[in-house]
Structures are given as C-alpha cells and as structure tokens.
Amino acid sequence: MGVRARVRDALTVVYERRLASELVGADTPRHVGVIIDGNRRWARAIGLEDVSEGHRRGADKIADLLSWCDEAGVEVVTLFLLSTDNLTRPAPELTPLLRIIEGVACDLAGPDRRWHLRAVGALELLPAETVAVLTRAERDTRERPGATVNLAVGYGGRREIADAVRSLLAEHVQRGTTLPELIEVLDADHIAEHLYTRGQPDPDLVIRTSGEQRLSGFLTWQTAHSEFYFTDVYWPEFRRVDFLRALRAYAARHRRFGS
Numbered sequence: 001m002g003v004r005a006r007v008r009d010a011l012t013v014v015y016e017r018r019l020a021s022e023l024v025g026a027d028t029p030r031h032v033g034v035i036i037d038g039n040r041r042w043a044r045a046i047g048l049e050d051v052s053e054g055h056r057r058g059a060d061k062i063a064d065l066l067s068w069c070d071e072a073g074v075e076v077v078t079l080f081l082l083s084t085d086n087l088t089r090p091a092p093e094l095t096p097l098l099r100i101i102e103g104v105a106c107d108l109a110g111p112d113r114r115w116h117l118r119a120v121g122a123l124e125l126l127p128a129e130t131v132a133v134l135t136r137a138e139r140d141t142r143e144r145p146g147a148t149v150n151l152a153v154g155y156g157g158r159r160e161i162a163d164a165v166r167s168l169l170a171e172h173v174q175r176g177t178t179l180p181e182l183i184e185v186l187d188a189d190h191i192a193e194h195l196y197t198r199g200q201p202d203p204d205l206v207i208r209t210s211g212e213q214r215l216s217g218f219l220t221w222q223t224a225h226s227e228f229y230f231t232d233v234y235w236p237e238f239r240r241v242d243f244l245r246a247l248r249a250y251a252a253r254h255r256r257f258g259s
Helices: 003-022 039-045 052-072 091-108 128-140 157-175 179-185 188-192 240-252
Strands: 031-035 076-083 116-120 148-155 205-208 227-230
Touching: 003 240, 039 052, 052 076, 052 091, 052 240, 076 091, 091 116, 091 128, 091 148, 116 128, 128 148, 148 157, 157 188, 205 240, 227 240
Parallel strands: 031 076, 031 205, 076 148, 116 148, 205 227
Antiparallel strands: none
C-alpha cells in the first residue's frame, strides 16, 4: 500500500469516528431498507469480464452492513436482492445470481450469526432449490435474538400489494364475509396485515447505492413516509463511513409523516 493510500485510510478512520460521535443520542431508524445496486457496473468499471464477480463482492459486503446496523441499534433491515423483473434475465445471467443469493442466506444463517432471517417476495416464482435454501435459513434462525433481516428475493412492490389483496379476500371468503360487508370495513390497515412485512415497522430510512434515484418497486406500500438516501457509491465499495453519512442525513431531517 502506497503512502497516499495509507494517508487516505487514516483520514477515513478519523472521519468515521467524528461521524459516529455526532450520532450519539441522535434519532436512529428502527427499520432500514437497502436497495443493493451497482454490482455489475462496479465489475465493469474495474475491467472484470465476469460481472458475476461484482455480485459476489457485493454479497461479501452484506454481513458488514448488518454489523453496522447492529452497532447503530437498527431492529429491522430489508435487503433488496432480486426483483421480479430480474427473474426475466437469461439463464446464464440469472442462475449464478441465484446461487450467490443462496450463499448469502447460508452465510447469514451460520451458527456464529445472531440475525433472524425472513424471505419476502413471490417465492412461488423462484426455482425450488432457491426456495428450499431461503426457507431453511428462515427456519434455522427463527429463535435468534438479533435484528430481523428481510431478504427480498423475487420481490416486486406491486406484486406484494396484489398478493396482500388476494390473501385478504381469501380470508374473508373463508369467514363467509359478503362483499358489501367487506366494502364497509375495508381500510389500509386490513391490507397492511397481509403484506410480506406484516407485523414489522415500516422503513424509516431507505438507502440506494450506485447513483440511481428511484425505488424500482421496493416496498411500494411501506415507504409512504420513509426518508430516502441516495449515494453514488457502487454497492461493493459501500463503507461504514457511507452508512454513517446516511444515518447522519436521517437524523438531520424532521419527519412529518405526510403533514
């Protein structure tokens, strides 16, 4: 490592400490959503022919992020790993990505981890082997005391809302509720009770890497009052200092919840 790199790293450490000290006593989000983006562009930017290596490097970053969330006291983290749109990618591109996601689930469910994993998404659209890995990770971590980590795989915000409405209607059909009776009582809370994230607080903060400033269908219903933080950093290069910057931006905002 050259002198310039050592100086840069030392300055980053000092800056991180200052940011962390500024956040003492500040408002901390209970639920952080992360749109993991920029893996392929990072791989291309450094000249890698196999863009899957970008996804592998990004996968290695996830446990770091969760440890930073633990330090900050975040209770729920939702990671957007694969959208329903991504499922239309050609098999040579999609299959390696699914194997990487399976590896992430196995790693986060390892015996030395504390997190409680949950798979959220249209699992019926995924290959059986991927569903089996996600289901096992969820089962094996159910009693763990750490933060809840939602792995959004085969996820689409519109699909989630449609699934919630279908689930709600099926429940009331089973109860024998008539359509006029359902129309009379139906409200937003009833739909929320059937979302993939039911029982969890909505995201307070959503972070997206790589410079894109859109949600791409991420938690469409739940992010109505979320704060958003967009950074140009590609996900494989996302550092603790970038996470602390996001927390600082969140703490500086006055949340109005639509008012």
